[in-house]
Amino acid sequence: MIEVICNDRLGKKIRVKCLEDDTIGDFKKLVASQIGTAPEKIILKKSYTTFKDHITLADYEIHNGMSLELYYA
Amino acid sequence: MADIESDISLEETNRRRIEMGLRPIPVPDDAHMNSKLSSKEDATGLSQDESSLSLEETNRLRISLGLRPIPVPGDEGMGTSSTSAPAPDSDELALANWRAKYEAEKKSAELETTRKRIQKAKERIERLKYLDGRSLGEQDEDNVDDVRKWVKRSKKKVKISIPDDNDEQEEMRQYTAEDLKGLKVGHSLEDIMDGEDVILTLKDRNVLDDGDDELVSLALEEHAKAAQNIENRKRKGRYTGFEDEDALGEKKGILSRYDEDDESNKEFFTLDSEVISVGDVGSEKQKKLDAMNPGKIKVSLEVDLPPIGIIQDSSDYMPAEQIKIKKPKKSKKSKNSRKRASEEDDADGRNQDAEMVDYQPDVIEDDDEDLQALLSKQRRSLQKKRKAQFLTPEMLAQVIRDQSTEDTPVPEGDESGLVIDDMTEFVGNVGNSIAAEEEEERERKERLANSRRSATTPVKSESEDAAMTNHHEEGQVKPETEDVDDEEVSTTGLEGEPVLSSIGMGATLSMLRSRGLIKTPDEQDVERQRIQRENMKWRVSMAQHKARSELELRAQREADRKSGKYDKLTQKEREEAAQRENQMRQLGEAREAQKRFKDYKPEIKIEYKDEFGRVMGQKEAFKHLSHQFHGKGSGKGKTEKRLKKIEDERKKESSSLFS
Numbered sequence: 001m002i003e004v005i006c007n008d009r010l011g012k013k014i015r016v017k018c019l020e021d022d023t024i025g026d027f028k029k030l031v032a033s034q035i036g037t038a039p040e041k042i043i044l045k046k047s048y049t050t051f052k053d054h055i056t057l058a059d060y061e062i063h064n065g066m067s068l069e070l071y072y073a
Numbered sequence: 074m075a076d077i078e079s080d081i082s083l084e085e086t087n088r089r090r091i092e093m094g095l096r097p098i099p100v101p102d103d104a105h106m107n108s109k110l111s112s113k114e115d116a117t118g119l120s121q122d123e124s125s126l127s128l129e130e131t132n133r134l135r136i137s138l139g140l141r142p143i144p145v146p147g148d149e150g151m152g153t154s155s156t157s158a159p160a161p162d163s164d165e166l167a168l169a170n171w172r173a174k175y176e177a178e179k180k181s182a183e184l185e186t187t188r189k190r191i192q193k194a195k196e197r198i199e200r201l202k203y204l205d206g207r208s209l210g211e212q213d214e215d216n217v218d219d220v221r222k223w224v225k226r227s228k229k230k231v232k233i234s235i236p237d238d239n240d241e242q243e244e245m246r247q248y249t250a251e252d253l254k255g256l257k258v259g260h261s262l263e264d265i266m267d268g269e270d271v272i273l274t275l276k277d278r279n280v281l282d283d284g285d286d287e288l289v290s291l292a293l294e295e296h297a298k299a300a301q302n303i304e305n306r307k308r309k310g311r312y313t314g315f316e317d318e319d320a321l322g323e324k325k326g327i328l329s330r331y332d333e334d335d336e337s338n339k340e341f342f343t344l345d346s347e348v349i350s351v352g353d354v355g356s357e358k359q360k361k362l363d364a365m366n367p368g369k370i371k372v373s374l375e376v377d378l379p380p381i382g383i384i385q386d387s388s389d390y391m392p393a394e395q396i397k398i399k400k401p402k403k404s405k406k407s408k409n410s411r412k413r414a415s416e417e418d419d420a421d422g423r424n425q426d427a428e429m430v431d432y433q434p435d436v437i438e439d440d441d442e443d444l445q446a447l448l449s450k451q452r453r454s455l456q457k458k459r460k461a462q463f464l465t466p467e468m469l470a471q472v473i474r475d476q477s478t479e480d481t482p483v484p485e486g487d488e489s490g491l492v493i494d495d496m497t498e499f500v501g502n503v504g505n506s507i508a509a510e511e512e513e514e515r516e517r518k519e520r521l522a523n524s525r526r527s528a529t530t531p532v533k534s535e536s537e538d539a540a541m542t543n544h545h546e547e548g549q550v551k552p553e554t555e556d557v558d559d560e561e562v563s564t565t566g567l568e569g570e571p572v573l574s575s576i577g578m579g580a581t582l583s584m585l586r587s588r589g590l591i592k593t594p595d596e597q598d599v600e601r602q603r604i605q606r607e608n609m610k611w612r613v614s615m616a617q618h619k620a621r622s623e624l625e626l627r628a629q630r631e632a633d634r635k636s637g638k639y640d641k642l643t644q645k646e647r648e649e650a651a652q653r654e655n656q657m658r659q660l661g662e663a664r665e666a667q668k669r670f671k672d673y674k675p676e677i678k679i680e681y682k683d684e685f686g687r688v689m690g691q692k693e694a695f696k697h698l699s700h701q702f703h704g705k706g707s708g709k710g711k712t713e714k715r716l717k718k719i720e721d722e723r724k725k726e727s728s729s730l731f732s
Contacts, residue, residue, distance in 0.1 A: 001098045005078065015080040017098050026095050033089045034081060 004062060006031055006044070008070035018057065025053035028029040031070070253344045259289040261340035287341070604676050611673055620667070622662065685719060 002020055002027055004027070007013045014034050018027055024044060032039035044051045044067055062068070081089075134632035258265070258273060265271050273288040633639065639647045681694035689697060700706045707715075 001083070002506065013078045015078055017081075017083055017086040019096065019098060022095070026093075029093050030086065030089065033093065042555075049282070 002057075002064035004057070005065070005067040006020070006070040007067055008072070009071075013068065020058040023054055023056050024051045026045050027057060028053065033069065035046070041073050043073050045069040045071060092575050223546070255285070256344045257285050257287045258344060259341050260293055262342055264293055265290070288344075601676065603685050606676060607672075607674065608676060611669075615669065618665075685724075687719065 001017055004016050004018060005013065005064075006016060014031065016027065016030050016034060018030055022030075025039070028039040028044065029044045031037075031042055034043055046060075046062075046066075051068075083098060083100055087100075095651050198674060259276060271290045271293065273290050276287040276289045278284075278287075642650065681689045681697065683689050683693070683697060696707075706712065
């Protein structure tokens with residue numbers, strides 16, 4: 001289990017527990033359930049790289065304690 | 074602003090995950106406990122909570138679904154054994170691969186080394202083939218072994234060698250034409266059969282070349298080389314545009330002039346005992362010759378041919394005198410006339426020269442330097458001969474006399490003719506001019522005296538004087554001009570000078586008018602003058618009126634103050650009243666002015682003047698304006714021209730009075 005921090009810099013900062021082999025889509029669902037936003041509206045980025053839904057966190061080399069940028073479409 | 078991190082517990086997360094249909098996150102710490110708990114709960118049947126889905130259960134579920142079970146930290150050993158199986162497998166595979174490759178490489182390297190070794194051995198064998206038998210050192214070793222053996226052997230050798238020597242000597246004695254059989258001679262038969270003794274030697278060759286020996290003559294070879302060089306030199310100088318083609322249009326090689334002649338092109342023949350077989354590779358001619366006499370040409374090698382030609386040695390060092398054929402001397406005629414003699418002499422020399430030149434082509438055909446040398450030598454000899462002739466004093470004198478007579482042909486009737494050339498004319502002129510000058514000097518003096526007496530205008534006399542001095546300086550005589558001057562002095566000409574001293578203003582004006590310095594007033598001028606006068610009158614009247622009105626105004630103000638008209642009023646009221654009055658007055662004045670301006674006809678004339686005060690014409694004015702506008706004047710040349718023009722104008726104006 002890893003914990004990933006998502007911050008939208010507008011007042012929302014969440015710590016999400018997940019697995020490394022979750023896809024970004026799954027991760028978005030978790031985030032959505034935690035912040036109450038539809039998962040389709042969530043965009044996750046890490047310095048200009050927008051993460052795609054069908055790729056796992058491990059493949060993006062997202063590890064425990066990393067923070068991602070949270071945007072809304 | 075510090076963000077408040079919102080976090081939810083693992084249980085919550087797992088709950089939500091399950092809701093979403095995601096795999097719950099395994100709880101490591103609680104895994105065993107959970108499982109125990111869950112088992113207990115299972116046992117007790119108290120499992121309502123979703124999050125209480127045990128790891129084992131989930132794993133089972135996952136396995137049933139075909140998913141990877143979540144690793145449980147407790148039984149890692151089991152997991153590793155199952156999961157880490159493929160990884161070492163791949164490692165092993167890699168290792169195996171590497172080993173296989175390593176083996177293969179090793180094998181190939183070994184093969185390579187063996188192959189090399191074999192090759193080396195082969196090469197060595199190849200090399201040693203030439204060194205068959207015993208080497209010198211080995212022989213020595215054998216000998217050193219035993220002194221007796223060596224002595225024996227040496228004795229044997231001596232015994233054997235004596236008859237050998239005799240044989241050789243016999244052979245040497247018997248070396249005849251027979252031995253020359255089959256030898257090749259590297260020259261054409263023609264070259265050798267010139268009738269000279271030719272010494273043939275074995276041609277230099279590489280030792281390792283195997284082939285027949287060849288006999289060559291060093292002298293002949295060098296001769297051929299020299300000829301070739303000359304040929305090359307001739308060819309080199311010329312440049313044709315078609316370098317790569319021959320005269321016949323055949324293609325030549327690149328820079329063919331530097332190519333050495335091929336060996337194969339050389340003519341040769343082979344020697345038999347008595348017969349020489351002529352062989353030839355190159356020339357067509359030789360082949361033809363062969364065809365004509367199919368039998369072999371017979372040349373005796375034994376016979377020593379005597380020299381045929383008388384020409385012994387046609388080398389370059391032969392003195393030129395030997396080939397020069399001297400003309401038999403002509404019997405000299407009695408020298409009656411020296412001139413003819415000299416002519417004859419000349420002709421003689423020339424003839425000789427010509428004849429000698431005629432000989433040249435026979436002697437030397439192709440070498441220009443030699444020709445030149447020969448010619449120069451002949452010339453020198455000719456000169457010497459001439460000198461020798463002239464050296465006798467009598468002849469010298471004669472020659473000199475001849476020359477003098479030839480150079481200046483003096484006609485017989487020397488004094489009778491009149492010769493006119495530059496010199497005579499010049500001399501004559503000098504004499505004449507001197508005479509004329511003297512005469513003139515006298516005249517001038519007289520005239521001067523006369524003029525002083527008559528006291529004509531000093532200016533005139535001065536100018537005349539200047540003119541006279543000029544004449545004097547020039548040394549040229551012009552009596553006609555002098556005469557004219559005299560006439561001018563005596564009779565007042567068309568442009569006679571009017572005398573100003575005794576006449577009045579009117580006459581002066583008239584004179585100026587006649588000169589064009591003052592124009593006569595025409596109608597326009599009169600009109601203009603009238604207008605000007607009116608204008609002046611108007612201006613005067615205006616000034617008067619203004620003065621009067623001012624006076625009136627002052628008087629009125631004085632009157633007002635005295636009457637105490639404004640005393641009762643306040644300051645403001647007083648000012649207002651004054652203003653009103655002023656306005657009224659100004660209105661009246663304006664009306665009056667309008668009336669008066671009815672007959673105001675100003676003369677308007679726009680004149681443009683340059684920096685010298687000159688009135689500029691339209692063009693000039695425009696140019697000036699343009700230059701000022703653009704801030705750029707005309708160039709140096711134009712400016713100078715303009716300045717010169719202005720200067721000329723000024724001069725003309727200033728000097729026009731008396732010229």
